[in-house]
Amino acid sequence: GENVEQHPSTLSVQEGDSAVIKCTYSDSASNYFPWYKQELGKRPQLIIDIRSNVGEKKDQRIAVTLNKTAKHFSLHITETQPEDSAVYFCAAIGAGSYQLTFGKGTKLSVIP
Amino acid sequence: DAGVTQSPTHLIKTRGQQVTLRCSPISGHKSVSWYQQVLGQGPQFIFQYYEKEERGRGNFPDRFSARQFPNYSSELNVNALLLGDSALYLCASSQWDIPGYGYTFGSGTRLTVV
Numbered sequence: 001g002e003n004v005e006q007h008p009s010t011l012s013v014q015e016g017d018s019a020v021i022k023c024t025y026s027d028s029a030s031n032y033f034p035w036y037k038q039e040l041g042k043r044p045q046l047i048i049d050i051r052s053n054v055g056e057k058k059d060q061r062i063a064v065t066l067n068k069t070a071k072h073f074s075l076h077i078t079e080t081q082p083e084d085s086a087v088y089f090c091a092a093i094g095a096g097s098y099q100l101t102f103g104k105g106t107k108l109s110v111i112p
Numbered sequence: 113d114a115g116v117t118q119s120p121t122h123l124i125k126t127r128g129q130q131v132t133l134r135c136s137p138i139s140g141h142k143s144v145s146w147y148q149q150v151l152g153q154g155p156q157f158i159f160q161y162y163e164k165e166e167r168g169r170g171n172f173p174d175r176f177s178a179r180q181f182p183n184y185s186s187e188l189n190v191n192a193l194l195l196g197d198s199a200l201y202l203c204a205s206s207q208w209d210i211p212g213y214g215y216t217f218g219s220g221t222r223l224t225v226v
Binding site: 091 | 116145147152153154155156157160167168170171202210211212213214215216217218219220
C-alpha cells in the first residue's frame with residue numbers, strides 16, 4: 001500500500017517568514033495529494049490539493065508543488081501569520097484505492 | 113448549511129465493551145469515510161462508503177464494522193474494545209465518488225477506553 005513520509009515533524013518560523021513542509025510517497029501511481037490543517041482540538045480542514053497532472057498550484061499565500069519523478073510534494077506558506085500555527089498533514093491516494101494515506105504531521109509554530 | 117456532525121463528542125468505555133459512533137454527512141453528500149487518529153499521528157483510514165456500498169476497508173481488525181443508511185448517515189461499531197482503541201474517530205463526507213477528493217471532516221468523537 002501507499003506510504004507517506006512527512007518532514008519536519010516540528011517547524012518554528014518568525015512571523016512574515018516562509019515555511020516549507022515536504023512529503024514523499026511510495027506509490028508512483030498515486031494521483032491526488034491534499035494538505036490538511038488541524039488546529040488544536042479541531043477537525044482537519046482541507047487547505048489545498050493537487051492532482052498528478054499538475055506540477056504546481058497556488059492559492060494566495062499557500063502553494064503546493066509536485067515532483068512525480070522524485071515522488072515528493074511540498075507545501076509552501078509565505079508571509080506566515082500567527083494564525084497559521086497548527087499541525088499540517090499531507091496525504092496521498094494510491095492507485096485503485098479509496099484509502100487516503102496521511103503523513104504523521106508537522107507542527108508549525110509562527111512566532112510573533 | 114450544517115457541516116459533518118458526529119455524536120457523541122466524547123465517550124469513555126471499559127475494555128471489552130462495544131461502542132457505536134454516529135456520523136451525519138453534509139446534505140447532498142453520498143460518500144462517508146471513517147478515520148482513526150491516535151494522539152500525535154495522522155488519521156488512519158478505516159472505511160469508506162458510497163451510496164450505502166462499502167468501497168474500501170483499511171487495515172483494521174474485524175472488531176471494526178460500519179454501515180451507511182439510506183439517508184447517507186453512517187455508524188461505526190467497535191466490539192471488544194481494547195486500550196489501544198482510544199483515539200479520535202473522524203468522519204468525512206464528500207459529494208464525489210472520487211477517492212479522497214473533497215473531504216469535509218467532522219469534529220470527531222474522542223473515545224477513551226479504560
